[in-house]
Amino acid sequence: MPHFTLEYSANLDGLVDIGKTVEVVRKAAVETGIFPLGGIRVRAIRCEYYAIADGRSNYGFLDMVLRLGEGRDLATRKKAGEHIFKALSAHLDPVFANSKFALSFDMQINDKETSWKRNNIHDALKVETVNG
Template identity: 80%
Template sequence: MPHFSIEYSANLDSRLDMNAVCEIVRKAASETGIFPVGGIRVRAIRCEHYAIADGKIDYGFLAMLLRLGEGRDLPARQKAGEHVFKALSAHLDPVFANSKFALSFDMQINDAATSWKRNNIHDALKAEASHG
């Protein structure tokens, strides 16, 4: 259950392809090897209303939150987080170069006792792999 939620300022629409951003994050998460591919979710939520710093309207932000299940130790989470952040940050270099921009990424571990899930994608991926 690695679920990435990306909130971003609406003024980034002209500077970023959010489908590409989601794919960068999905691919980087898959590359870490610690997340089951069938559980990876990346979503982007456009924030129409926001206020940043001293209120200048040309500032932008992208804030990503990863919610994941228990069971990964801190060094594994840090290594995976650094990999995903590095890939996303590199993709956003042009935004940093051409505008005032803030990027953040936080991880949150869900308590298994209060987290319910139902998913048949894992089984579909296993069946696909075994049948080519």
């Protein structure tokens, strides 16, 4: 159910490994303990065209949105978000050190009345837990 979408400026390509970045977010999301493992999905979208601040091309950004289901109170969401943001931010320390960069993270809550899903990963994880 938790969906993390990262949009990032293409000029990050040489500065950070995006494959590692989505894994950092996934791991931090697991560590919060508030999400079913089989529902976690993190992905990144590279943006070839962008314009930032006063328009200089040497700026970069990474913006993450988490869409999650209803049913967790604000304190729980804030604590989880804080944990994930800290992990992501620390992972990006070298980018901050070497460039002008903006990182952001916002949460949105999906309306449970208009939410549909089908997922065979939960069952696959259960089989693994039982069998091995």
